[in-house]
Amino acid sequence: NAGVTQTPKFRILKIGQSMTLQCAQDMNHNYMYWYRQDPGMGLKLIYYSVGAGITDKGEVPNGYNVSRSTTEDFPLRLELAAPSQTSVYFCASSYPTGGQPQHFGDGTRLSIL
């Protein structure tokens, strides 16, 4: 059982470039999330989705976009990369309703130079 799969694992971007971070889950979870983790810190929520076609902003959404066309996939888009977006990005998924543990992928380490 693969769980939550994120690609790529590492990426270096130049300022102003764009890219899409991919996330897929095979647990048939309705809820999916994107977090960023800066060095020595906890995770901060960027965007989340409660189902296909439905997305909403989290705590730090500026500079990012998301879409959810299927239950399995939840890509995160950076349109104009900035150095402040250098971070490790984690995707997670969970069953519907609050109070369910979120299951995480192993992250994408992104550096903006």
Add this chain to the structure above:
Amino acid sequence: GESVGLHLPTLSVQEGDNSIINCAYSNSASDYFIWYKQESGKGPQFIIDIRSNMDKRQGQRVTVLLNKTVKHLSLQIAATQPGDSAVYFCAEFQGAQKLVFGQGTRLTINP
């Protein structure tokens, strides 16, 4: 603002000893808490959770204690092993989709 915090950023214990990692939360309305373990280069891994209608919950070698009076959460790891070395995060549900993470405690196991 509401936040989840940790008392100690690092903790070193001897192999075989018990470890206790503490966490304070400030939102008295929160009703669900999770402990995650994060190893280097990996995503957070679910360890154990507890709901506010419980004071204690046990898993395999781990126990979570919840003290709602002082808004305090702790994770106890019995007979700590080298594989327990990691950063441990407590996380608090503030609403159905908002999971707020603390800064984390790094647990180091001494042989």
